[in-house]
Amino acid sequence: MKGRLAVLCMILASFANGAWDDDVKIHPETIYECMRLPMASQAEITMGKNPYYLRGDFDGDGRPDYAVAVRGKLTKRLGVLICVGTGIGYLLGADNPTVPPFSDMPKDLFFAPNWAALSRQETTEISKLPPFGPRVLPQIRGETIAMTWEDGTALIYWDGQRFRWLGARK
Numbered sequence: 001m002k003g004r005l006a007v008l009c010m011i012l013a014s015f016a017n018g019a020w021d022d023d024v025k026i027h028p029e030t031i032y033e034c035m036r037l038p039m040a041s042q043a044e045i046t047m048g049k050n051p052y053y054l055r056g057d058f059d060g061d062g063r064p065d066y067a068v069a070v071r072g073k074l075t076k077r078l079g080v081l082i083c084v085g086t087g088i089g090y091l092l093g094a095d096n097p098t099v100p101p102f103s104d105m106p107k108d109l110f111f112a113p114n115w116a117a118l119s120r121q122e123t124t125e126i127s128k129l130p131p132f133g134p135r136v137l138p139q140i141r142g143e144t145i146a147m148t149w150e151d152g153t154a155l156i157y158w159d160g161q162r163f164r165w166l167g168a169r170k
Contacts, residue, residue: 028053028066030065030085033083033087035068035081037089039096040070040089042096043071043072044073045068045069046070046078048069052068053066053067053068054115054116055117056142056143057143058082059158060158061142065082065084067080067081067145067156068080068083069111069115070091070094075095077094077095077109078093078111079091079096079111080111080145082156090162093108093111104154104165104167110147110165111147112149114149115145115148116145116146117143117146118144119143120140120142123146123155126153126155137166138166139159140157140158141158141159154166
């Protein structure tokens, strides 16, 4: 018993000293690659969300993509970094100001308390429910990211050229 406790203490001490930082990988490799892109340099992964990343085929090309919860290094605003299977990244929100804003949310603060990846079929079904439906969906190429609040859900989707926002009707 004492031997096991000693080994556990040594392991914990190694983590505390940062000895395994380079060896321990906690994110999928695609996320590490995406975080090295120049546009991702203004953001950092925030693990305060659970889950802090989603996996899906968001651009509809048949390869896995990842949506990562990030926050801007300067403003600390939340956003989403979408890392597609081709090695391209898209920063939505955080410290990436776009004109016009990405979403229809005040000050473009669109990151919801709950988020999920939805299949195309699930997206079609949710579009029939209030406050969306009945609504004809725009051309959606892949799976969507649902941002859900207490009073509604908005969708992030790929239209073939860029990621777009579909807010709930008021």
